[in-house]
Amino acid sequence: MTRVLLLGGTAEARALADRLVAAGVAVTTSLAGRVADPRLPAGAVRIGGFGGIDGLRTALADYDAVVDATHPFATTMSANAAAACRAAGLPLLRLERPGWAQPAGAAWHWADSHDQAGQIAARLGRRPVLTIGRQQLAAYLPALADATVLARVVEPPSIDLPLSWTVISDRGPYALPGELALLREHGADVVVTKDSGGRYTWPKMLAAEQLGLPVVVVRRPARPAGVTTVNDVERVLAWVLAGD
Ligand code: NAP
Numbered sequence: 001m002t003r004v005l006l007l008g009g010t011a012e013a014r015a016l017a018d019r020l021v022a023a024g025v026a027v028t029t030s031l032a033g034r035v036a037d038p039r040l041p042a043g044a045v046r047i048g049g050f051g052g053i054d055g056l057r058t059a060l061a062d063y064d065a066v067v068d069a070t071h072p073f074a075t076t077m078s079a080n081a082a083a084a085c086r087a088a089g090l091p092l093l094r095l096e097r098p099g100w101a102q103p104a105g106a107a108w109h110w111a112d113s114h115d116q117a118g119q120i121a122a123r124l125g126r127r128p129v130l131t132i133g134r135q136q137l138a139a140y141l142p143a144l145a146d147a148t149v150l151a152r153v154v155e156p157p158s159i160d161l162p163l164s165w166t167v168i169s170d171r172g173p174y175a176l177p178g179e180l181a182l183l184r185e186h187g188a189d190v191v192v193t194k195d196s197g198g199r200y201t202w203p204k205m206l207a208a209e210q211l212g213l214p215v216v217v218v219r220r221p222a223r224p225a226g227v228t229t230v231n232d233v234e235r236v237l238a239w240v241l242a243g244d
């Protein structure tokens with residue numbers, strides 16, 4: 001039977017783990033360990049980094065196939081998976097939700113990096129809401145140190161932030177009424193997000209549109225070349241079962 005290593009940390013990975021377990025596939029989900037109390041998927045789970053490409057390659061001895069279902073912005077893990085699978089001769093499939101399509105008339109401003117997103121946000125407003133996670137907050141300090149920032153994160157950031165910044169810890173799923181209230185209560189004049197894609201964090205985009213707020217969207221980073229990518233869980237399931 002195919003033993004699958006599923007690189008996770010996303011809702012899609014949890015959905016896939018459910019389907020693989022239901023189909024009788026031996027799946028181990030790997031989590032980075034960033035979140036203190038992660039939502040655990042069905043099947044086996046391992047937590048923590050592998051120790052770079054070499055560590056991952058060693059770990060691959062226990063598996064027959066790898067599915068990379070990490071977040072679109074988790075570029076190091078994806079690059080390591082591509083390199084380690086190539087070196088070990090293991091099949092690798094990428095599961096990735098599509099990026100968001102800009103609705104006609106929506107006031108989106110695309111940024112190629114978090115630094116650039118900070119600069120654009122500083123031009124657009126003084127009360128930004130940052131929904132880009134905690135790991136990249138430092139990139140916003142040069143442009144937004146004096147702004148009245150609300151940063152929503154899952155886990156508290158490890159860096160010191162200006163007194164004019166407020167951090168709230170929250171974990172989705174998010175719904176439109178709550179997102180509208182968040183933006184209104186802060187008096188937001190601009191929202192910053194990554195192009196995470198999917199429906200999970202989409203309500204904030206609807207809320208921004210309803211309130212007439214501009215949104216700065218950080219473009220997805222480049223992916224490793226040569227890795228087949230699919231968008232839905234069923235296609236991964238078919239791929240795994242075809243290898244049995
Ligand atoms: P990253 O920058 O691509 O990876 C940094 C290092 O963390 C990797 O080299 C690896 O350490 C370890 N790592 C990452 N994902 C792992 C996994 N699934 N299992 C085991 N080790 C993992 O990753 P990141 O952006 O910090 O994201 C970390 C995790 O959070 C990912 O699983 C991702 O799916 C999830 N996540 C990320 C975002 C985001 O915006 N980046 C958003 C939501 C969820 P070693 O080199 O030691 O193996």
